[in-house]
Amino acid sequence: MRFSDLLTPNSVVTDLRARSGRTVLETLAQLMAPPEKALAVLEALSERESLGSTALGQGFALPHGRCATLQQPRAAFVRLAQPIAFGAADNRPVDLFAAIVTPSHFTTEHLSLLADIATRASVPAALARLRATTRASALHAELAEWGQSA
Numbered sequence: 001m002r003f004s005d006l007l008t009p010n011s012v013v014t015d016l017r018a019r020s021g022r023t024v025l026e027t028l029a030q031l032m033a034p035p036e037k038a039l040a041v042l043e044a045l046s047e048r049e050s051l052g053s054t055a056l057g058q059g060f061a062l063p064h065g066r067c068a069t070l071q072q073p074r075a076a077f078v079r080l081a082q083p084i085a086f087g088a089a090d091n092r093p094v095d096l097f098a099a100i101v102t103p104s105h106f107t108t109e110h111l112s113l114l115a116d117i118a119t120r121a122s123v124p125a126a127l128a129r130l131r132a133t134t135r136a137s138a139l140h141a142e143l144a145e146w147g148q149s150a
Contacts, residue, residue: 001109003098003117004146006075012140014133015081024078024086025049025063028099031076033067040069041101053087055094060121061086063099064114066106073102073109077143079130096121096130120146 011031018024029042044065048054055061076099083093098117102110120126126146133139 001073001113002146003075003100003113003120004144006073006100006113007077007140007143009137009140011074011076012136012143013076013078014136014139016078017081018084021049021084021086022046024080024084024097027078028063028076028097029101031078032074032099032101033070037067037069040067041065041074043067044101045099053089055086055088056118056121057088057090057092058121058124058127059083059088059092059094060096060098060127061088061094062114062117062121063097064110065101066104066110067101068104070101070103073100073106073113075100075113077139079133079139096127116146 025045029038033041044067045063048065054063078097080095083095086094100113
């Protein structure tokens with residue numbers, strides 16, 4: 001299973017206007033879960049973020065968590081209109097957020113998804129392409145390409 005396999009056109013947003021990490025996490029939770037489970041997903045993301053920032057550097061963050069109320073893994077991707085501070089080790093503000101949440105028992109799958117995203121996000125050219133797209137549909141198509149290449 002790859003991150004790109006979990007994305008839908010409705011779970012990818014471009015040019016989100018957010019002034020705080022909390023707003024981004026709330027948006028990601030709403031994109032990944034039905035309304036009745038969004039709060040549980042937000043709590044899972046927030047709990048993990050409280051342990052330390054999930055910003056990987058180069059303006060990219062990977063919020064993630066495990067949620068007992070979910071039966072299947074979920075993913076979302078948000079590109080901000082303006083980057084925000086998100087506690088990155090390189091001190092760069094973050095504008096790209098790839099998020100996953102998995103059922104609590106998906107230990108191996110969770111780690112595999114994190115590794116897949118982190119590997120792809122470590123390529124500056126890949127991040128540049130994500131920033132260059134103008135529409136959510138084009139951003140979704142670019143992220144779908146992540147599943148085509150290793």
